Amino acid sequence: MKWTRGTRNDDVVDVRGKTARGGAATKVGVGGIGVALIVLLISRLTGVDVSNVVSSEGTGQAGGQPNPSGQPSHGTGPDPFADLIEQIKDVMKHVQDTWTTVFDQQVAGTPYRRAVLKIFEDGIETKCGYATSDIGPFYCPGDEYAYIDLRFYKTLDKLGGPGDFAQMYVLAHEIGHHVQTILGAQATIKRANPRETDNQRSVRQELQADCYAGIWANAARDRLEAGDLQEALAAAKSIGDDSLQRRGGGTVNPESFSHGTSEQRMKWFRRGFETGQLTACDTATQPI
């Protein structure tokens, strides 16, 4: 995709190397309330421990293995993520500018408020509890931050979602969860589907975040290059629950789905992309 170097964006904060693992983890209590809070309150891209899904293929620290030194992964050498972070700053500005416009045009009475993207490594303290990289990128409604360890992208690559537009789709999906927080989507979905399980409602929520990522992609049409849309669709496909379960070596168990099948994730991303309309992303009442 096309992007511009040197974009200033205060909504992207790089805290790599500043997030010591040990102290924070013991404060929250691993396995205690911290983990419970995380399970309940954060929205993740995949809903599985992505490091487990690909660990058999030797991706090393792609899923965010502990960094024992506590030092930034780039040490004292050049930062391998410098270019990527430049791109993220530019694209995330566009993602959130897009939502400001969409809210102005399509949401009566509610302005968009910007989220912050925190780039961390290994683990980080959030208002949803202490989180490690193993769970993949996520959004915490408590602090309205999206979080990513950029080494996740190596995992996404292995899962079948390579390319820069795929990487940006991931961020747009997390901001989709932020849009849901502003609009109260979780309550809407619950009201509309009182008899469904938490997992079933989670699928509706995740598919809506994919649709919202598509709304951004629609607004980014003039930035797309050949193959970009396919990259995003491939990424959506690669992290479908059925694909991940198959990949993890287990049987496919629809009752445990939390994010939707590959087919569903592609369908809803495409729907957002083709319409650019919030109303087209109504996963609360429409068949998914």
Ligand SMILES: [Zn+2]
């Ligand atoms: Zn999600």
